[in-house]
Amino acid sequence: MRLLKFAAVSALSAARQLDKERYYDAATIRMISAYFAMHDRNALTKELDAFLAAKPDGNIPAEILETVGLEFYNEKNYAGAEKYLSALSKVNKSANVKPDFADAFNDDEIRYTASAGGGIKIFLNPHFALRFDGRSYSTYLSDHALCGPDFCTNNTWVTNFVANGGLIFAF
DSSP states (O other), rough: OHHHHHHHHHHHHHHHOOOHHHHHHHHHHHHHHHHHHHTTTTHHHHHHHHHHEEHHHHHHHHHHHHHHHHHHHHHOOHHHHHHHHHHHHOOOGGSSSSSTTTGGOOOOOOOOEEEEEEEEEEEEEETEEEEEEEEEEEEEEEEEOEEOOEEEEHHHHHHHHEEEEEEOOOO
C-alpha cells in the first residue's frame, strides 16, 4: 500500500511540474493527504509549508492541520503548533473541525488560591475623602513552571497584586 501511495505522490509531483498553473493546488492537496496517510511528517510538513506560503488561504483538509498542529503542541513545539493551528482557523469548511478540538487545550487541574486585601478611607473633611485599597492573589502551582513571552519561573506560587484608589464626594 505504501508503494502505491509513493507512486501516486511521484505522479502528482510530475503533473505539478508539467503544468503548475493547472495542477498545483489539486496535486499538492493530494500529495499532502498521501504523506499524511503514510505518516511521513517530514515530507508532510515540507509540502504544507510550501503550500501555505504559496496559498495562505488554500483549502487544506482540517483533519490534517489539526493533527499536525496538535502533534507539535504535544511536543511543546509551540511555534510549529501555532503555524498549523492558525491555518486551521482559516479553513473555510469549519464544519469539518471536530467539536472536541477546543478540549485538546483543556487543563483540568485543581489549584489552590489564597487572597488577602485591605483598604483605608482618609476623610479630608465631612464631604471629601480619599480611598485606597489593595488585594494580593496567589496561586499554588506545585511543580509546574510558568512561562510567558519574556520570562520563565519555577516558583511554586504565582502572585498578583491589584491596587485601587479613589476620591469620595459626599453631600
